[in-house]
Amino acid sequence: MTDIFAELTWRGLIHQTTDDANLPAWLMTQPRTLYAGFDPTADSLHVGHLVALMILRRFQQAGHRPIALMGGATGMIGDPSGKSEERTLLSADTIGANVAAMEAQMRRLLYFDSGPQGAALVNNYEWMSRWTYLDFLRDVGKNFPVNVMLAKDSVRARLERTDSGLSYTEFSYMLLQAFDFVRLRESFGCELQVGGSDQWGNITAGIDLGRRMGHGQLYGMTCPLLTKSDGTKMGKTERGAVWLSPVRTSPYAFYQYWINVNDADAGRCLRMLTELPREEIESLDAARAADPARRESQRRLAEALTQLVHGPEGLAKAQQATKVLFGGEFGALTENELSEIFADVPSCELARARLEGEGIGLLDTLVTAGLAASKGEARRKIGEGGVYVNNRRENSIDRRLTTADLIGNSIIVLRMGKAKYALLRFK
RNA sequence: GGGGGGUUUCCCGAGCGGUCAAAGGGGUCAGACUGUAAAUCUGAUGGCUAUGCCUUCGCAGGUUCGAAUCCUGCACCCCCCA
Known part of the structure; x- marks a missing residue:
């Protein structure tokens, strides 16, 4: 098996794990099943989802089995982690449509065939909707000490704010996500959850719940949030997020976004988002230091990602458009x-x-x-x-x-x- | 319930009877430089049938030749006392 842990490490994709000592070996001994969750808050994935999605893809290529969990249920609640304000609730119809749209996009990045590494896509609405309130409180809620919940950063941060509170609904979010993990453990043998660093609290909540409910040892791993050198989020423009949907962000605009990445951010993007081999990325680092004006890193980054998200045709069109648009007069064109x-x-x-x-x-x-x-x-x-x-x-x-x-x-x-x-x- | 302060153009914020489409900053946009970068510099930043006209300073009235500026009422926000 490929040493996925080492791979993720040099790419800078590991922020924190629940078991640094044993996880690398655990991942080497046999194929494992892991999952990452996505909240269907829009009808398209965006660049912010790409890191987690690529991690699933890397795991899959290394011989493991990824599950993409769509938060059809949790999306109805809203994750308070990393959010400064109470979220507005989306209607069930909207969420259903969003789930379908995101699913289609994921199919480009993960292989959903039925083999042992075939990815699975599940929607937690399937099981969450079947709970009654009383049963959920008795079976799941009973395992959550409130003092532990209150100690989580995601909750504390919100409670410390005076200008916005935290509703009981959002407070309950972590129970739902924790239960997802347990549920995936039961039905898929999923033992590892990956997510952004802001998911740490939710992930560990799931691990605790798994232990209390007798599912043995579960693992968690978070990756750093992809930020720019100035501290702001990658994938945001003045006009909003950079989407994977060609309708929301055209392949050309998508390509252009990466072409314009700062020198200081290019190396990190290449590592975290692309599948270029280590030697190539390091030689791009060197080339960038020696002759930044050539912007070879940005070009490779834009190529790799546009190809991945929009396919060879999308890339070809984006490149052709770029050539013409930045090329001067177009008298010769038909x-x-x-x-x-x-x-x-x-x-x-x-x-x-x-x-x-x-x-x-x-x-x-x-x-x-x-x-x-x-x-x-x-x-x-x-x-x-x-x-x-x-x-x-x-x-x-x-x-x-x-x-x-x-x-x-x-x-x-x-x-x-x-x-x-x-x-x-x-x- | 009583007292005080506030609400200004995309945002923050100055203005306190005419010279106010309204200082300054931020943001944004454009230009120069450059590498379709960053930084920097320059300019612009309500609309139009454009040396003028119209709309804008919480809302509705009023005073005045003239109001963002004064008065009255209303709404919302903040602070102090109870």
Whole structure:
């Protein structure tokens, strides 16, 4: 068997384990079953889920069996860990839809065939929904000393805040997650739970419950949260999270996110998120130190992740779009090529007749295309040299778009700033 | 219940009768530099049919030639006393 523990260690993926001394050997002696939980709070996974998902994938490749647990039930409660405020509750329908969407995404990263290492995907709603309140209190709740629960960081942090409390509902969250572990132990022989470092309290709660309910020794392992060198979360942009769903974050935007990763963060991302071998990552480290301007690390990172999440086609499109968009003028391109490349970019349709004669004012068009919030802003941005028509800077606020600006028969490309594009299609 | 303080443009925060679309900072956006980075620097940051017009300073009225600024009432928040 592959030494998964050593692998995770050099990648910086181990933050804390419940048994540093024995876990490495335990994982070497035979295939094990492990799980990580995902709360279905949106209809797509995002970059924040990627670390845990990749850990499951690594375990699977090392010969173990991963289970992805969808928190259909726990998602209805809301995990207070790492949250500063009480969460709003999602409806059961929404959660059901989210579970289905996330599941589809996971199928790209884990192998769900039926072999001994085949991944499993389970939804804790299946068993949680069957409990009655009284039974749950008697069978599970009885095993939770409140003083221990109160001592958990996740709970204490919330109780110490004066501006927001902790509801009984959220307080109960850890019982549900703890029971999940026990349940997976019973029905899948799952003995290891992995999660982000903020999950420590929930994981150990499950281990304690397992012991009290007579399921023997369970293990837990947490990974560091993937943060940037400035301390903020990786995978967040001004426009929100970077999603795995191509509908929410286009393959191009996804690729661009990684291309733009800071030098200081590139090494950690390569280790934690990609499956590039150690030698390659170390040689990228060296290359980055010697010649950061080449951004080889970022390129490899973006390639590896885009390929993984969006497949070879997604990667090819993202790369092609990048080449063109950052390449200058596109006079030589055909309409079809442009359409293809700009598939990701917001576009709007206008009547071709409007280009005839006088044409339409650039100012209005920038607003219609959504690049400027108002004509005033459009005017300013042109003055600042931030507006481009077909990738050529435009300086006149009186500029009108006419048939002469068309690429092929129907397209004009507007750009604001470095990388914000909008496509105008004329019919 | 009594007394005091507050509510300002995306956020924080100054303004306390005209020169206020409203200082300063943050954020954001654009430009320069560069490596589609970081840092730095510059500029912009309510709208429009644009040397003017309209909307904005908790809400509703009022005083005044003129109000974010004064008065009255209402709502919400904070502090002190009971």
